[in-house]
Amino acid sequence: MKYCEQTTRGHEINQRTNGACLSSINEVIEKDDSTKTNLIFERDVIVINLDEAEKVISRGQQCKPSKSMDICFGLTNKEFNLSILLVEFRFNYRNMKNLDKSELDGKLQGSKKLLGESISIKDEYIFIFQKGLQQQAKSRLQRMNPRVPSNYVVMNIYELKNKYFD
Amino acid sequence: MNDEEPTMRVKIEGFRAIGSADLIIDGITLVAGENGCGKSTLSKLLYFLYKTVSNYDLLVSQAAWWELKNICYHLERLFDFTLPRGLSGKRDGIEDDTTREFNEILRSFKSKDQKVLSEEELNKIMLLLEKLEISRLKRIGREFPEIGGNIDEEPDKLFQKFREQIVSTFKEAFGKMQSRPASLFWNGLKKIFNENKPTNFEVYEHKDQIISLNSIELSSSLSVDNTVYIDTPMAIGIERENEYWDDLNELLKTKDKTPLFQENKYSNLSDLISKEIIQGEVSLKNDVLSHKFSFQRADGKTFDLLECATGIKSFSILQILLNNGSLTNRTLLIIDEPESNLHPQWIIEYARVLVLLHKHIGVKIFLASHNPDMVSAIKYISEKQGIQNNVNFYLAEKTNKEYSYNYKHLKQDIEPIFASFNIAIDRINEYGV
Numbered sequence: 009m010k011y012c013e014q015t016t017r018g019h020e021i022n023q024r025t026n027g028a029c030l031s032s033i034n035e036v037i038e039k040d041d042s043t044k045t046n047l048i049f050e051r052d053v054i055v056i057n058l059d060e061a062e063k064v065i066s067r068g069q070q071c072k073p074s075k076s077m078d079i080c081f082g083l084t085n086k087e088f089n090l091s092i093l094l095v096e097f098r099f100n101y102r103n104m105k106n107l108d109k110s111e112l113d114g115k116l117q118g119s120k121k122l123l124g125e126s127i128s129i130k131d132e133y134i135f136i137f138q139k140g141l142q143q144q145a146k147s148r149l150q151r152m153n154p155r156v157p158s159n160y161v162v163m164n165i166y167e168l169k170n171k172y173f174d
Numbered sequence: 175m176n177d178e179e180p181t182m183r184v185k186i187e188g189f190r191a192i193g194s195a196d197l198i199i200d201g202i203t204l205v206a207g208e209n210g211c212g213k214s215t216l217s218k219l220l221y222f223l224y225k226t227v228s229n230y231d232l233l234v235s236q237a238a239w240w241e242l243k244n245i246c247y248h249l250e251r252l253f254d255f256t257l258p259r260g261l262s263g264k265r266d267g268i269e270d271d272t273t274r275e276f277n278e279i280l281r282s283f284k285s286k287d288q289k290v291l292s293e294e295e296l297n298k299i300m301l302l303l304e305k306l307e308i309s310r311l312k313r314i315g316r317e318f319p320e321i322g323g324n325i326d327e328e329p330d331k332l333f334q335k336f337r338e339q340i341v342s343t344f345k346e347a348f349g350k351m352q353s354r355p356a357s358l359f360w361n362g363l364k365k366i367f368n369e370n371k372p373t374n375f376e377v378y379e380h381k382d383q384i385i386s387l388n389s390i391e392l393s394s395s396l397s398v399d400n401t402v403y404i405d406t407p408m409a410i411g412i413e414r415e416n417e418y419w420d421d422l423n424e425l426l427k428t429k430d431k432t433p434l435f436q437e438n439k440y441s442n443l444s445d446l447i448s449k450e451i452i453q454g455e456v457s458l459k460n461d462v463l464s465h466k467f468s469f470q471r472a473d474g475k476t477f478d479l480l481e482c483a484t485g486i487k488s489f490s491i492l493q494i495l496l497n498n499g500s501l502t503n504r505t506l507l508i509i510d511e512p513e514s515n516l517h518p519q520w521i522i523e524y525a526r527v528l529v530l531l532h533k534h535i536g537v538k539i540f541l542a543s544h545n546p547d548m549v550s551a552i553k554y555i556s557e558k559q560g561i562q563n564n565v566n567f568y569l570a571e572k573t574n575k576e577y578s579y580n581y582k583h584l585k586q587d588i589e590p591i592f593a594s595f596n597i598a599i600d601r602i603n604e605y606g607v
Contacts (some may be wrong), residue, residue: 069508087403088254140587141588141589142589143589143590143591143592143595143596144546144550144588144589144592146592146596146599147546147592147595147596150596150599150602150603151546151599158603
């Protein structure tokens with residue numbers, strides 16, 4: 009499955025937030041990546057900024073925002089199957105000491121709750137690390153106890169682009 | 175350090191599983207790779223090279239003493255015959271200067287850790303032989319006064335032969351010490367590995383070549399004057415198992431030779447091991463017959479170190495070597511799989527001690543490791559200690575040729591090592607839930 013702008017823009021979360029959570033992927037990356045080495049997308053790649061969506065929704069409900077993944081976007085294939093891919097950026101992790109399974113689990117749960125069930129969420133959750141730290145992150149995640157499930161997938165930004173955008 | 179030419183550079187091609195390796199040893203060098211990729215071969219090769227380079231004269235001397243072993247046997251018998259005996263035919267127990275000197279020489283002949291041969295030693299032996307000869311002839315004269323010393327001429331010829339052989343063995347050894355032929359290294363290497371020479375082998379220190387395949391002589395080292403090889407902490411206290419364990423135990427039994435001005439640096443690191451890690455202190459009791467390593471726990475209880483946990487032994491080895499001054503800025507410390515037998519927490523502590531050994535004392539360290547925590551800890555603790563530029567990582571990568579690996583220089587990037595470790599994780603995901 010590949011990135012689908014139409015599915016991304018058409019998700020119900022955009023209606024609930026009046027489109028406030030739509031963002032270019034580079035804008036989100038830029039905020040997370042102090043090295044600025046991961047801005048490899050075209051400007052017009054539109055994604056859903058889940059932090060922004062969570063802020064708008066929680067403000068409307070007058071409650072504390074839940075934790076969520078950084079972005080999501082729509083996927084489709086030749087058979088027009090649709091799904092939503094959840095992605096978390098971890099570019100500023102110099103080493104792995106702050107990786108915490110319960111925090112990651114919390115972000116996933118928060119994101120699923122936020123997005124609802126209008127479009128199924130892909131059962132593969134992507135964690136993006138700097139290219140030079142990706143294998144260490146994968147090692148760290150998989151050697152945690154309790155073990156992080158194998159559908160928590162560690163990638164670098166080039167792999168994400170290659171797999172879902174090119 | 176870190177000028178254009180590294181402190182040590184070892185290039186090797188075509189030796190056992192090593193397809194090619196071009197290693198820099200400028201601080202801490204860590205090689206990683208799967209089983210059978212030649213990591214231990216590299217460790218042993220480096221150890222044997224630097225053992226030969228820095229102990230050349232001693233190794234030549236040991237070989238010479240070995241050659242003189244037969245003469246030793248004959249001299250012993252001859253001396254026995256020469257000693258005055260009582261009416262019962264037994265020795266009368268007189269120990270004069272000659273006896274004492276003779277016994278001292280015999281001990282040198284038989285002992286494993288002889289000193290380097292010298293002209294002084296040769297003169298001493300010659301003088302002793304002369305005394306023996308006179309003593310023997312006198313005895314013959316006493317027992318057979320009618321014929322005096324003319325009973326036969328054989329003893330003279332025998333002594334002459336001994337003298338000639340001893341002198342020629344000494345002179346040959348002196349010649350080797352002078353010219354340092356590389357054959358001593360190559361012959362030893364063949365004995366250890368039972369293999370032909372590598373297809374390429376070059377070792378440099380800064381710009382100076384220590385050895386290559388074409389070298390006639392083995393140069394002296396400017397950077398290393400002692401080499402320590404730890405292939406397993408189980409070696410402590412166990413002797414006559416193999417050469418490496420014997421060498422390590424010899425070092426562990428060394429008396430303190432720490433220069434006074436360095437003592438603080440050493441004791442700080444030793445305290446760190448005692449107080450922050452193993453919660454106790456190791457000591458060596460030497461008596462005439464044996465050497466015993468003891469571990470005194472912080473609560474005062476004392477144990478035989480040989481009976482202690484292997485992790486305690488791992489740190490104890492470093493502590494003993496530190497305390498007796500065997501780890502200096504001219505030491506090459508080679509450790510195979512330092513993580514073996516260590517709890518994950520202690521793997522990190524061990525890495526920390528190694529980093530501090532390099533930072534504060536300047537020990538050059540070569541590690542072969544399989545462990546993600548060891549690799550991470552060496553990298554990140556070195557960064558925190560500001561010595562990251564002295565650290566070099568290598569990964570053994572399979573070549574197209576069967577059983578052959580090339581060692582890729584990763585500098586400070588450990589990602590490729592983790593990619594290889596992570597194959598295990600993929601297997602867990604494949605075979606597990």
